[in-house]
Each structure stands twice: as C-alpha cells, then as structure tokens.
Amino acid sequence: MSMILGVTGSIATGKSGMCQHIVEKYGATHGDADKIVHRMFDPGRDGFDNAVAEFGEEIIGEDGYIDRKKIGNLVFGNPENMARWMKAIGNIEEEMRTTVEHWRNTLGEHDVAILEAVNLIEADYSAWCDATWLVAAEDEIALPRLIERNNFSEEEAQQRLGAQRKWTDRAPAADHVFHNNGSYDDFLAEVDRVFEETLAQFKAGTLPTTKWFAWREANPKPEPAKS
Secondary structure, three states, X not given: OOEEEEEEEOOOOOHHHHHHHHHHHHOOEEEEHHHHHHHHOOOOOHHHHHHHHHHOHHHEOOOOOEOHHHHHHHHOOOHHHHHHHHHHHOOHHXXXXXXXXXXXXXXXXXXXXXXXXXXXXXXXXXXXXXXXXXXXXXXXXXXXXXXXXXXXOHHHHHHHHHOOOOHHHHHHHOOEEEEOOOOXXXXXXXXXXXXXXXXXXXXXXXXXXXOHHHHHHHOOOOOOOOO
8 A cells, every 4th residue: 555645834834845855766656735726727627617707807817827826816814715716616625535546546555645735734634644744934934935936025925924824733733843944955854764764664554643633633623604
C-alpha cells in the first residue's frame, strides 16, 4: 500500500518547496489541492459557469480563464464572498477524495504521494492521509516572500496573510511542525530526516495514527445550520 502524506501550512511558508524537494529526491507523487481545484473552474466546467454567474464576467481574464488575482481580491478576508465562491466551484471534497483513491489504487507498495492543501486539516482531508505535516513561518518572514513571489503590494500581501489561520491553532492536529524561519538548507535537512523516519515506520507497520483524528474528536465540526 502506498503512503499518503498530507502537507499543509499558510501561504509563503515553504510547503510547496518542501513537496517539490520530496518529489525530486524521493520520487514521490505530488498533488497540489489548489491546482486540483483550479481545474474545477476551467472553461467548460460547471464551476466556471457558476462562478461567472455569481460574480460577473469581470472575473474572466484576457485568456478566457477566471483571473485568480481578481477573484482573490474579492474573497480573501471576506467570508461572505468566500462562501459564495466555494459554493460556485462545486464539490471540492469529492474531487480530493477521488484523487487520493486513485493514488491508493494505482501506486506501488510503499510508494509515496503527497496531498498539499492549505485547508488539509480543517476540511478533513487529513482523514485520508497516513501523516499530517504542518509548515510554519512567522509573518515577518513570509511577507517579503509573498510580495516577491506573487508580485503583490504590501497591502495585498498583508491581506492574504491576515486571512490565514495561525499555525499555533493547527499544530495539535499535525504529526510534525516544520519551522521555516531560517536557513533553507536547515529546513530541507529536517524534511529529509522526518521523511525518512516516517517512511521507515510506514514500511515497518509502526507509523502511529495521525494526530488529526484525536484533534477532530476534540474539535468536532459544528452542525450545519437548519434552514
């Protein structure tokens, strides 16, 4: 059976770099939830039509696709618009579940697949993973990374960071927390050490159940409001 590793963390913490490192060094399969979701609102899919109906044609870019920066400016920091956006996209959970089931059914024994998702813990994707990893960075470290990487203004970057969950709130659900505040080489050395330990435990059948289950039991999802 393949090992499914869940990786999460706020924006500009280095989680994508971690995943790419594991892919290149260990041959893991990588699925970025953000990119999986993007395919759900490609032109021709229901998510595209629903989003345009909800927010108007001004969210369509010159290339005919939904402009992510435009929609980001509308939904980040705005819970009402975020809820409208999530409803328009469609059943994200089912899309993610299908991806993980495909990995389980097609990858070889002891192969590794990584599900990278910002909301891995809160959306319950961790329930499908053998381990949950959290990448953290302090805001003063993440801010210049975000400005440079996304060509954001400082105000735009602050808005994105302000909408993120604090790593301290999510740490109890994680099997390991990586702090990417210093040397990138040191960060990757820790990634290597923990990855090799985790895979060895998985192969030996001694990998503990992810802490996410205990966290979810202690933090049940609220019951949906009755209409």
